[in-house]
Amino acid sequence: MGLYDDLPDAKPRATTASTARDGDASDDASIRDAKRAKRATGDAGERSEDAQKVQLRDDATVAAPSKAATTKDALQRIAQHLLKPEKFVKASGLLKKLLMSEACDRGDAKALFACLENAMTPTPKARALRAETRLDYEELFEIVAAFSPLIFNAKQKRKLEVWSTYARRINALRTDDSFEFTKAVKAIQEVVDRVDSYVEPPGVIEDDDIEIPPAPEGASEEEAMEMATQYARSIKAERAAEIEQLAVVDELREALIDALEFASSLYGRTWSQTTIDMMSNFFHERRPKFSPTSQERIVKIWDDLRKKKHARSLTSAGDKVSMTSFERDQARAAGSQVSARGSIGAENVKDGRGESAAKMLG
Incomplete structure (x- = not known):
């Protein structure tokens, strides 16, 4: 028998109303904090997903630019390299690949024409007939000639024929x-x-050489002057185009x-x-x-x-x-x-056929 066996069992301390309220408040606060943390985590996740979607859209925009911008930028970069003879072989190879991929259309005519113009600078004779690059010039302008009807206008085609004469026709004479x-x-x-x-090409037309037609009836003086100016401008433009x-x-x-x-x-x-x-x-x-x-x-x-x-x-x-x-x-x-029967070198033939033919022909 122990010393404390006769003592009554210990009773739990009674919970007061104040203590109960404090405990409930503490539990509610913990629940609210947990919910707030969960919402914050969810909002952060949603914001992260939205940010990822925006980033993906931006990446897609950068990775897949428009065809027109890509072709134009590529032609402009190639044009800069075509100015230098030592870079012509590589640059012309890139231009040939671009043309063969059918990436160029009429909208790229100006940029493509600038490439060919740079390739012929300072003169076609000095650039296209070089022994080191003549084959590359010949191949490039053969491909350009195939796509020319689909890309260039009449003015550009006339200039292209001049360049092609050097790049293709003259270089074609270098054969065994x-x-x-x-x-x-x-x-x-x-x-x-x-x-x-x-x-003989005509000279540049001067203002005094232009005969301005009379203005229509009812036109004011200001309108008549404007029409005269536009008419003179159009005549000069036509003459300049003819000279060119x-x-x-x-x-x-x-x-x-x-x-x-x-x-x-x-x-x-x-x-x-x-x-x-x-x-x-x-x-x-x-x-x-x-x-x-x-x-x-x-x-x-x-x-x-x-x-x-x-x-x-x-x-x-x-x-x-x-x-x-x-x-x-x-x-x-x-x-x-020439014998009577029309053969060459038959002067030594003595078989009588020539004489017979001569008798028949009388």
Whole structure:
């Protein structure tokens, strides 16, 4: 039996009303704090989701810009590199890929034209005929020619033909294939045939040269002056456009003579001499299509080639090796007798067929 066994059991302390109220208030506060924390967490989560959605939309906008902006920006960057000859190969490759992807349309004509213009700066002759990049120029302008009808206007196409004469037609003369060389010469001659005869370009029109039509009845003095100003402006614009168009055609004429000059520089290749002689005669016969200054260039090239041909014929009199195959066949045919039955080289035939045919023909 223990010391404290007879003591009554301890009773729990009675809870007073004040203590109960304090406990209830504490519990309510804890519940409110928990709910407030939960709402705060939920609001933060919702705000986070909204922020993520906005960020995704922004990222999508940056990652997928409009086609027009992308193509235009790309062409502008390429144009800057095309100005530099050392960067032409890489830049022209990018431009070819862009064209082949069909990303360019009429809305990109100005930016694409600026690219080609930079590629031909300072002059087409100085840029397009460089041995290091001539093949790249030829390939680029072949692709441009395929898309030209879908992109460029008439004014841009005229300028493009000038550039193409250097990039495609003159560079096509650099071949060791006689068939391809003849084909390239023929393409140049076809352009010559399309060119109109040369006319002296008109001068810039002055205000005193413009005859202003009378204003319509009932028009005030201010209206009449405005109409006269607009009429004079339109006449000047038409004259400026005419002068510019004739200037581009004259650039094409110069390009064609550059083609003749380049072909004449290849005269040392024996197999191409006859074709070059014929090309020179072709230009010489069509001198009226060119300006007086250009005609002087044609005559000089033609005369130089004629002298070379004459010197070659004198040499070939004692050395048949220097003659072209065409000239050898021509000389052999000229010395052959034509039989009555129309065959070449039948002068040694003694079978009587020629005599019989002669009797039949009476």
